[in-house]
Amino acid sequence: MNRFMTVSTDTLKKHLKSASFWIMVLMPFIMAVVIGIISYISYSTKTPDTIAVVTEEKYKKNFQNNHMVDFEFKSKKDAKKALDDKDISAYLEVKNKDGLLNFDYYGDTTAKTPMLVINSLAESMQRKENLKNSNIDAKQNAIISQKPAINLHEIKDNLKNPGNMVALFATIFIMYFVLIFYSQIIMQDIAIEKGSKMLEFIFSSVRAGTYMAGKIFGTILAMLVHFGIYVILGLVGFAVIKFTGLYDKISSMLDINISDLFKGINTNLVIEIVLFMVLGLILYIILSAMLGSLVQKQEDAGKMATPIMLIIMFCYFISTSFVGSEPNLFIKILSYIPFLSTFFMPMRLIYENASLFQGMISLLILLGGIILMYIIAARVYKKNILNYSTDKLFGRGKRLKIKKKNK
Numbered sequence: 001m002n003r004f005m006t007v008s009t010d011t012l013k014k015h016l017k018s019a020s021f022w023i024m025v026l027m028p029f030i031m032a033v034v035i036g037i038i039s040y041i042s043y044s045t046k047t048p049d050t051i052a053v054v055t056e057e058k059y060k061k062n063f064q065n066n067h068m069v070d071f072e073f074k075s076k077k078d079a080k081k082a083l084d085d086k087d088i089s090a091y092l093e094v095k096n097k098d099g100l101l102n103f104d105y106y107g108d109t110t111a112k113t114p115m116l117v118i119n120s121l122a123e124s125m126q127r128k129e130n131l132k133n134s135n136i137d138a139k140q141n142a143i144i145s146q147k148p149a150i151n152l153h154e155i156k157d158n159l160k161n162p163g164n165m166v167a168l169f170a171t172i173f174i175m176y177f178v179l180i181f182y183s184q185i186i187m188q189d190i191a192i193e194k195g196s197k198m199l200e201f202i203f204s205s206v207r208a209g210t211y212m213a214g215k216i217f218g219t220i221l222a223m224l225v226h227f228g229i230y231v232i233l234g235l236v237g238f239a240v241i242k243f244t245g246l247y248d249k250i251s252s253m254l255d256i257n258i259s260d261l262f263k264g265i266n267t268n269l270v271i272e273i274v275l276f277m278v279l280g281l282i283l284y285i286i287l288s289a290m291l292g293s294l295v296q297k298q299e300d301a302g303k304m305a306t307p308i309m310l311i312i313m314f315c316y317f318i319s320t321s322f323v324g325s326e327p328n329l330f331i332k333i334l335s336y337i338p339f340l341s342t343f344f345m346p347m348r349l350i351y352e353n354a355s356l357f358q359g360m361i362s363l364l365i366l367l368g369g370i371i372l373m374y375i376i377a378a379r380v381y382k383k384n385i386l387n388y389s390t391d392k393l394f395g396r397g398k399r400l401k402i403k404k405k406n407k
Contacts, residue, residue, distance in 0.1 A: 003205070003214070004210050004213060005214070006214070007206065007211055007215060008218040009218065010214075010218065011214060011215050011219060011221075011222070012218045014218075015219065016222065016225070021185075021222065024226070025226055025230075029233065049069070049070060049114075050070045050072055050087075050088045051070070051072075051089060051090045051091060051114060052071075052072055052074040052079040052082055052083070052092070053071050053072070053074070053091070053094065054073075054075065054079050054092065054093040054094070055073070055092075055094035055095070056094075056096070059094055060073055062125050068113055069113065069114050069117045069118075071092075076091075079091035079093075083106065089107055089111070090105060090107020090108060090114065091107065092104070094125075096129070099129060101122065101125055101126050103118060105118060131144075168346070168350050168351075169323065171273060171346050171347075171350070172316060172320060172343065174277065175281075175315075175343060176316045178223070178226075179284050180309070180312060182222075182281060182284070182285055183287075183309075184288075184301075185219070186215065186219050186288045187289070187291060187292040187304065187305055188292075188298075189219075189292070190215065190289060190292030190293060190295070190385075191292050191298045191301040191304075194292075194293070194296075194385060195297060195298040199385060208385055208386075209382060212293075212377070212378060212381045212385075215289060216282075216285055216286060216289055219285050220281075220282060220285065223278075223281055268356055269356065272356060272359045272360070272363065273346045273349060275363055276342050276345055276346050276359075276363065276366070277342065277346075279342065279363065279367060279370060280339075280341070280343075280366065282370055283370050284308060284339070286370065286373045286377050287373060288308060289377055289381065290373075291304045291305065292304070293380060293381040293385045294380070294384050311339055311340075315342075315343040316343070318334075318343075318344075319343045319344060326351075327347060327351060327353045331344050331347065332353075332354075335347070335348050335354065335362055336361070336362050336365055337365075338365060338368075338369025338370070339369070341362045345362045
């Protein structure tokens with residue numbers, strides 16, 4: 001046990017001292033800061049969505065306190081100048097010609113919201129103008145002005161829920177990049193040690209199986225430190241954004257209430273998805289350690305990583321292609337297969353296409369896959385870690401059989 005912990009601690013220290021580890025840890029934050037700065041600059045230099053209105057005093061009250069479009073009142077000369085200087089997005093001139101209101105709009109006619117609001121105001125104002133110019137009494141006016149009762153009954157669609165979309169994309173994105181990084185790092189680490197031919201001295205005091213287990217556990221500890229840093233920095237960053245007032249600015253810039261995305265979060269669901277991510281990473285790390293032991297030269301580590309890359313890429317592209325779609329039978333089957341369930345069962349759980357009990361069954365299958373994979377990996381590692389033969393992978397087995405027959 002002491003030797004196991006020694007190997008694990010040494011592996012953890014090696015990862016923490018590695019520049020590539022810290023680049024991997026800090027890169028998402030660097031990207032987020034850069035994207036945030038670019039978005040802020042873009043937002044601050046953006047032409048205001050204000051529409052200037054040129055009209056008589058009696059019509060101005062129709063444009064005041066509009067919640068969808070920001071209207072302000074100017075003279076025609078000032079409105080033209082403001083549009084040329086890009087201080088406003090458009091201007092609207094409203095004139096009454098013999099009881100007919102003319103709305104002349106100067107600006108981007110592809111903007112949907114302003115067009116809808118202006119059309120609605122035009123109809124409402126013209127209706128008022130018509131009633132004023134007609135000889136209709138108050139009772140007849142009330143009958144003519146009746147509006148239909150429109151009752152909206154919201155039916156929640158988990159496939160279109162923005163919170164679910166964000167959670168799913170975040171899960172897929174994290175799994176894709178973290179799997180690639182840790183699969184590569186442990187395979188490269190084992191390939192370097194095998195290429196240095198120092199393992200003969202190491203195995204004189206530590207068993208091969210214990211050494212492999214220590215390497216895997218040390219990498220898992222590095223992964224947990226990695227996630228722990230994200231949690232701590234995330235909480236600190238959220239506190240800073242909240243207390244500096246940036247939270248409200250970001251919400252208004254994105255035109256959404258960020259707090260609504262986190263309402264009604266199921267803690268058990270989050271825990272189960274995190275377990276899928278952690279156990280999935282462990283499974284891929286074990287597979288990478290096994291494949292790393294088959295590498296004869298450090299340069300071949302990239303070639304040996306191809307099967308893992310193909311599996312990860314398959315899961316990534318299939319899972320992203322089904323975002324916003326109801327998981328079908330194909331996805332349901334994949335959600336119970338180790339190596340694949342770590343991508344597809346979280347998708348089903350987020351979309352409420354699978355219950356927590358079904359997720360637990362998939363977790364148990366994944367755990368069984370980890371145990372089986374470790375048993376296979378340990379045997380392959382012990383047989384191949386000290387094998388420096390340049391024969392092809394399948395040629396080694398034939399060569400061993402021939403030697404046994406000759407004896």
